[in-house]
Amino acid sequence: MSKGEITINNSIVSICMKNGHCSTEKMENLCKFYCLLVGSEVQANDSICYVLMFKEEMWVVPELTTGATDLKKWIEPLG
Structure with missing residues (x-):
C-alpha cells in the first residue's frame, strides 16, 4: 500500500x-x-527505491509509491 503520491506537472x-x-x-x-x-538475497532484490537529491532536500521514494513509475519516466531523459 502506498504511503504517498508523486505528481508531475511539466x-x-x-x-x-x-x-x-x-x-x-x-x-x-x-x-x-x-x-x-x-x-537481503544475492540473486534477487526485495524492492527498489529512488533517491532524488535536490539543492535543499533529499527524497527516498519506494517503487510502490503512487506515481513512482511516472517519476522514473520524468528522470530518464536526463541521462
Whole structure:
C-alpha cells in the first residue's frame, strides 16, 4: 500500500505523504538521482527505491509509491 503520491506537472514534481506533508521541486533543482536495489538475497532484490537529491532536500521514494513509475519516466531523459 502506498504511503504517498508523486505528481508531475511539466518540470515540477510534488510528493505528498499521507501524514499531510507535501513538498514540491523543480527539475532544475535536481542534483543527483539514484535507483537503489534493496534486498537481503544475492540473486534477487526485495524492492527498489529512488533517491532524488535536490539543492535543499533529499527524497527516498519506494517503487510502490503512487506515481513512482511516472517519476522514473520524468528522470530518464536526463541521462
